[in-house]
Amino acid sequence: MSKKSNKIIAIVGPTASGKTEWAKKLALKFNGKVISADSRQIYRGFDIGTGKDKSFRQDLIDIIEPFEKFTVWDYQQLASNLVNQYFSMKSLPIIAGGTGLYLYAVLYGYILPGVKKESDELRKKLEKLSENTLYEKLKKIDLAAADKIDPKNKRRVIRALEVSILSKKPFSEFQKKLKPKFKTLIIGIKTDRETIYSKIDARVEQMVKDGLVEEVRGLIKKYQSDLPAFNTIGYKEIIDYLRGKTTLKESILNIKNNTHSYVRRQETWFKKNKDIKWVSRYEDAEKLTHKFLKK
């Protein structure tokens, strides 16, 4: 068992590809512990719409209230701690989820700029400026970052500016990695578009039958609906319906379509990564794990 003590498995793939299921089975088979890497399942009460699986023990699910702030940084801390804890317990950490940024922050040891997002005053000032002004500002301070970020992507331009201004160091100089002290096997679940799309569509219908509308109604009654947590596929569309902006039918269609394009974004994120071993059958994942643990 000691062989496992610095090894970690990651399972990636688009939403509805079965990551959680695979992780669950691998955990059973190899004495593993599943750590979720999902930026939405962290919220308590967001159950049906995020497709939470509560049938087994999984870390980093239901860890905060919808009004609490949570970022990659928090995720990185929590997940890394768990990984180390499992190493010392001689169990195998299995990280599974669809949030690429979260996964990579842990797996590749991203060094996140030590500047908190909620530097409210500066942020409020920046948010009032136009895209153009912001971008010109960034060009002056950090040309390398400006080159990489689209001028119209206000969110990312602001963050780059914020980090550069508050740390007095260009944002682009932070973009470093600290090679983690563990060996990783990243398993990617291979799927084809058509299959995953129809799986998603069926799942959305099921979510509605399971009471998604009621879940959202309850949540917006309890919390302010402009929280970042509600900017989630499956929730924002139902909110539109509850406010009369769309019919339920339209809202369901929107959930399906938005999930489809989410799948595309996820695939773009993982596609170019040469470390990922893509397989389409669970048995192959098991074989890969076997080999990996023997090494």
Added chain:
RNA sequence: GCCGGGUUAGCUCAUUGGCAGAGCAGUUGACUGAAAAUCAACGUGUACGCAGUUCGAUUCUGCGACCCGGCA
């Protein structure tokens, strides 16, 4: 059967007497503290068919087909 309205991109629909364009869908890409977020790129299709008017018709006229209303 009669009277209207319609037939244009996978879908919903614009538009124009000089060989057509939006939204959605779809596809591609970026991504280091909101990431299920945020942002960028990609539009040739027999303009229902046939005939006529015209230098030129998808646009006007006629006939036909199909669809949707209303009246019988």
